[in-house]
Amino acid sequence: MKFIDEYRNSELAEKLAQKIASRSTKSIKVMEFCGGHTHAILRYGIRQLVPKTVEMKSGPGCPVCVTATADLDKAIALAHLPDVIITTFGDMVRVPGSYSSLQQAKAEGADVRIVYSTIDVVEIARANPEKSVIFIGIGFETTAPTIAASILKAQQEKMENFHVLSLNKLTPPVIKALLDSGEVKLDGIVCPGHVSVIIGSHPYEFIPRDYGVACVISGFEPLDILLCIDKLVEQIERGEPKVEIAYPRGVKPEGNRKAWQLMEDVFEVGEANWRGIGIVPHSGLKVREKYEQFDADKAFSVSLKPPREPEGCRCGDVIRGAATPLECKLFGKVCTPERPVGPCMVSSEGACAAYYQYGGPENLPGF
Amino acid sequence: MDDRILLAHGSGGKLSHELVQKKLLPFLANPALNKLDDSAIFEASGRLAFTTDSYVVNPIFFPGGDIGKLAVCGTVNDLAMNGARPLYLSLSAIIEEGFLLSELERVVQSIKKAAEEAEVSIIAGDTKVVNRGQADKLFITTSGIGIVPPGVDISGANARAGDKILLSGTIGDHGIAVMSQREGLRFSMALQSDCAPLNKLVSQMLEVSSRIHCLRDPTRGGLATTLNELARQSKVGIVVEETKIPVKEEVKAACELLGMDPIYVANEGKLVAIVDPADADNILTRMKNNSYGRDAAIIGEVTKEHPGKVVMKTKLGPSRIVDMLSGELLPRIC
Numbered sequence: 001m002k003f004i005d006e007y008r009n010s011e012l013a014e015k016l017a018q019k020i021a022s023r024s025t026k027s028i029k030v031m032e033f034c035g036g037h038t039h040a041i042l043r044y045g046i047r048q049l050v051p052k053t054v055e056m057k058s059g060p061g062c063p064v065c066v067t068a069t070a071d072l073d074k075a076i077a078l079a080h081l082p083d084v085i086i087t088t089f090g091d092m093v094r095v096p097g098s099y100s101s102l103q104q105a106k107a108e109g110a111d112v113r114i115v116y117s118t119i120d121v122v123e124i125a126r127a128n129p130e131k132s133v134i135f136i137g138i139g140f141e142t143t144a145p146t147i148a149a150s151i152l153k154a155q156q157e158k159m160e161n162f163h164v165l166s167l168n169k170l171t172p173p174v175i176k177a178l179l180d181s182g183e184v185k186l187d188g189i190v191c192p193g194h195v196s197v198i199i200g201s202h203p204y205e206f207i208p209r210d211y212g213v214a215c216v217i218s219g220f221e222p223l224d225i226l227l228c229i230d231k232l233v234e235q236i237e238r239g240e241p242k243v244e245i246a247y248p249r250g251v252k253p254e255g256n257r258k259a260w261q262l263m264e265d266v267f268e269v270g271e272a273n274w275r276g277i278g279i280v281p282h283s284g285l286k287v288r289e290k291y292e293q294f295d296a297d298k299a300f301s302v303s304l305k306p307p308r309e310p311e312g313c314r315c316g317d318v319i320r321g322a323a324t325p326l327e328c329k330l331f332g333k334v335c336t337p338e339r340p341v342g343p344c345m346v347s348s349e350g351a352c353a354a355y356y357q358y359g360g361p362e363n364l365p366g367f
Numbered sequence: 368m369d370d371r372i373l374l375a376h377g378s379g380g381k382l383s384h385e386l387v388q389k390k391l392l393p394f395l396a397n398p399a400l401n402k403l404d405d406s407a408i409f410e411a412s413g414r415l416a417f418t419t420d421s422y423v424v425n426p427i428f429f430p431g432g433d434i435g436k437l438a439v440c441g442t443v444n445d446l447a448m449n450g451a452r453p454l455y456l457s458l459s460a461i462i463e464e465g466f467l468l469s470e471l472e473r474v475v476q477s478i479k480k481a482a483e484e485a486e487v488s489i490i491a492g493d494t495k496v497v498n499r500g501q502a503d504k505l506f507i508t509t510s511g512i513g514i515v516p517p518g519v520d521i522s523g524a525n526a527r528a529g530d531k532i533l534l535s536g537t538i539g540d541h542g543i544a545v546m547s548q549r550e551g552l553r554f555s556m557a558l559q560s561d562c563a564p565l566n567k568l569v570s571q572m573l574e575v576s577s578r579i580h581c582l583r584d585p586t587r588g589g590l591a592t593t594l595n596e597l598a599r600q601s602k603v604g605i606v607v608e609e610t611k612i613p614v615k616e617e618v619k620a621a622c623e624l625l626g627m628d629p630i631y632v633a634n635e636g637k638l639v640a641i642v643d644p645a646d647a648d649n650i651l652t653r654m655k656n657n658s659y660g661r662d663a664a665i666i667g668e669v670t671k672e673h674p675g676k677v678v679m680k681t682k683l684g685p686s687r688i689v690d691m692l693s694g695e696l697l698p699r700i701c
Binding site: 001004008010013014042043044045046048049222336337338348356357358359 | 619686
């Protein structure tokens, strides 16, 4: 397939891998922020291609995984309200909350629908004027502009039954929180591709400047990722950390201004609760007051029992890069994609799901 | 007769009778069915294979087929996957009140065509009508009986280390063709479902080799799930090469767009064969001579290493585990 096969060429991959190996002398730790990268890395066996000196850690970039249990419980409680239709993206319905899941609520009679786009939510609201339609908005800077656009559309059409529970989160502030905690000592970050299409490269500049950590924005094909690792190794070996774009076909330094403006118009920055990390200031998006009629947090109130985390689940540690999925005692035994205990095993972008699905000889006990 | 199915069509009375006489029998007629007795009687001797399956595909019409063709081919293929020669099918339909009679007729026509191609007769049947909302348009269940020729011993438990793994053609065509028609996801493409009866392909393969150990059609869950089933059932390891697995460009593109892997996407006219290595090339040549095996390829082999697990050599060279499909295929969100 044109524009895809070129980025999966095995000869070029081999050459890049050799280049990285010949360049790399220091033992380094790099984190891929994005769950999409984790999946590509395991799917193509990229860890087997890079030298042992480069240790790769998975980060918190899975929108489903970082959704706080309390927020999930709220979504489930909203689903149980009368005359409500809950809409959300696929994986979200399977994530276990403290006491139930959206999937479970659906089986108990709640109207929970999976959508592929926020514009579908507007259509569902239009087709069901007697019901309140709530979209559970998750994701990073990539999905936020489309959610903003759907709120503007609902306003244009003067819809009264369209609402968003905004659990959207921002990437650079949580990277800052991870670096501040000092729990995982990183030398470089594989910065997210799709997020950077929207925000550009400037918002990462504090990372090399204040923390001395190398940053390279990567695409999602195997050659993109290898090129990114090569650039990271080069920066670290030279001791000259900076922000580089290894995904120029998708990312411009200034990002997508139009999408950015859409977000700024509809949302304001506030704190957000991250699973495994806790409250991170300036890392969440809240619906602005002028659009508050669409804010599910304002329009509905539900009473919630205190949230609880599943016993033994180390999703929080996995999200922070403090543990690999293999270090969790539940992994592959109690917790599997069929019966997930924590969100990292549910989501198609979760680290545990990627480890489980793609494994790799080194990950298989008794292989 | 009105142009929609009414509850009365399922009442057992006049309208039910009319439905059978006018809409079903003319297309599906054969001596055993025409008698309209409570059961069909037929002669058979030897080892019999028996199977049943229900069809609830949504939408019921899709590029390259419909629920009727699927209901015949699916059951015919299940029989063929044990080396059986399919003979007779039963067909039971649950119809939602309000279903268009013209659509029912289209489905029955397609059942007739598929049964003719597979050379099977539908000798028993039933129809029920349920209230609107209690079924999604039309559900069909078919059961099938076939004869296993003497000497044929095909089972998912028969794979041995050293065997070659053959795949009869491109994967993912059915799943993507159906998905392209789904509400909320509609995209237009030239792709057709591969829905087809494979019994003749199987009998041609059996003509050139008596050492076909396993056959399975990778339907729901796709190639990955089928290979895992076979590895577990036979307690062997399986190694396949990603670059050897045929995938159409359209399927690759749709999968890229939706964040799916073609090895998990459903097929309805493909088979996986695990065969003695000495016969693999002969079987492959014979498969390529059948239109349903034109794109057949040897995609890997059976090993005594890592029993119960499937390993794929990726395009880039390194290997990875291929697990069964878990849950539903969902497009990515980020």
